[in-house]
Amino acid sequence: MSHPVFGINHIAAPRMVPAEFFRLARSLGLGDVEIRNDLEGNAIVDGTSPSEVKAAAQEAGVRIATINALQRFNEWMPEREREAIELADYARDVGAKALVLVPVNDGSGQAEGERQANLRAALAALKPILEERGILGFVEPLGFEICSLRSKREAVDAIEAIGGEGRFKLVHDTFHHHLAGEPELYPAMTGLVHISGVTDPDVSVSDMRDPHRVLVDEDDRLDNIGQMRSLLKLGYNGLFSFEPFAPQIQHMDDHSGAISASMDRIRAGLI
Template identity: 45%
Template sequence: FNEYSEAKNQELRTLLEYAKNLRADAIVLCPVNGIDANENRSSWLERTRYALSQYGPLFEEYGLYGYVEPLGFTASSLRSKAEAIEAIEGSGYERWYRLVHDTFHHHLANEKQYFASMTGLVHLSSVAAGSLHREPTDADRILFLEDDLLATREQAQALVNSGYRGTFSFEPFSPAVQNLDIESLEMEIQKSINQLFR
């Protein structure tokens, strides 16, 4: 979303039409991922602010929210929720933006702050604790585990303790989860819910 163009603006309008017809509340906005480590991060922050200022009138027109999801990867153009809030506040359309708190990306960005009052959606996943000698990838993301590198339960609890009352959504990208048959998947999801929210 933060590599703004008129074509992206038109794409957003189309998505907002779909979302309105589906009675959705919001659209998730993901930043460019794959930038060079030497790229100017402050330039990307300004591009993010500009994009949000351009999209703001559309969200206002449709009465839907834009949920900004920082991606904690080192190659992400928007890594932290603190950066996202700075861009949101500078856009002039704070009324129409919220954050996605993703437990995986919160961990990767090494964030300590929780922004419960600005959070519109929480994405939950776990990465098995152990000796990962690299930055975890989406393929490592599974359903909830007790022995979790991300401290997913603690993150969820911190948000609830700070007043968050919104939706929690599992987001496991691992092929090990995605390739389960429906019956097994239902059992694993129920097990994760029982362990996470007991």
Template identity: 30%
Template sequence: MIDISRFCLNRKAAPAITLDKTIPLVANLGIKNIELRNDLYGAPDNTTILDHLPDTEVKQLLDDNNVTVETINAVGNMDSREMIDTNLQSLKQMLEMTKNLNLRNIVFCPVRSQDDQRSAQQRQDEAVANVQDYSQLLKQYNVSGLIEPLGFLDGTLRFPWEGQAVIDKAGVDNFKLVADTFHYYLANVTETDFHNKVDVSYIGLVHLSSVLDRKEREKLDDQDRYMLDEHDIMDSVQIAHNIEAAGYQGLYAFEPFSNDLKQYDEERVQEEISRSIELVQQNI
């Protein structure tokens, strides 16, 4: 059974709950890890990561509740060389505003664009060069990076083995991958693919969500993502089971995305989290 200490809450699971209430909420459930976001209230805006609270107040909340900031989501367009200066500026801003919070990781997401005309080799080359630059800046703050492959058809880095190759070619030691069950499903990462192509030692975090709508795989989007449910068409719990069985020992974070969750009050959020934890613990 997965110990409670290995669960994490992404703030997308409680988007209507302010940070000063989210931290004690997760602590009361026994969860010791949280993912912050720069897009919880709309378009990415780093000034919203801490809900405009002073870092000293956030640090006190974290310390009082024994909660750790596992990640900030996210630096976008991470594999676009023409965006490197903008991305480094954004990354430095994130690192500066959280330098007293013992932040562990920053999540990096690839480009999503149907108009991206780069070849696969160009995309990889730019991702490698960018990761090398990100790595140097992250090391100044003793923070690591997590690349999150996005399985959408317009994603430029869709598969976990592509992320592994970028890390290898970049030659960095402070980057791993996010294994997101939604994006595994979108990219159609089969169990055979997983066993033959995915090296679990590269996985630094697992994101869990459920999809209940039986629409076609390629028509799914973030709005279809909810907390875990026994009727999940992706069978996220089975994906997590495979990852765990392969030797993964890290955290499992709940990352739904549907705007419906903005209607959830604290009681509903706690119920959903507890049920999701139970589903994982009963099956892994």
């Protein structure tokens, strides 16, 4: 079994400007970061040019693995196409490998037949946009009961149906995998793993939400280490990127110490 390669998503330290965030990653010995288009007052939302972000990453010595994310990607319409082109252009120009694709998550588009057709139509439309720019699409099923794409199996089926195996991969999110309750893993189809833990002993699985997502420690209820061990044993050799949404993580004073301790805990658990 290979050792995990860690990365970090900007949501872990959203108050940091990109250059500062990149330096944090490098100080942790990480070579890969994920940037986001949903952080108010920060790139990409504030209009920072991709060339400026790319230069800051190069100066810090890190690679930009993904832009996270094109939201509601499986609700394809002219507005979504414009958003996709804009983000794909940014991903190309900033040197990112992939664009994360997040499905509709408001209770709509869930009907049997409808959700599969919507997914295939969106992937078929996205494929040439991504191909022209030389980037990948990372499809992220969400475990929430209201989500229009909970199943990795459905995502894989749709990718295969449109001949997109070379252009699309899955995001395995340990939080969403636990919530979805779908046991099957797709290591060969997985391009990225998001890791976060839930330690609140009182919240039910069906009530778990993003603010519950902390760094992985010994009280983790999601079995991150078990999920990671299984993926590694099955041959996954990609990135394990920290993606904690809990406010107490985002606003802590010592990101470096806390993330380093979580990495040590995971490595010890995987031995």
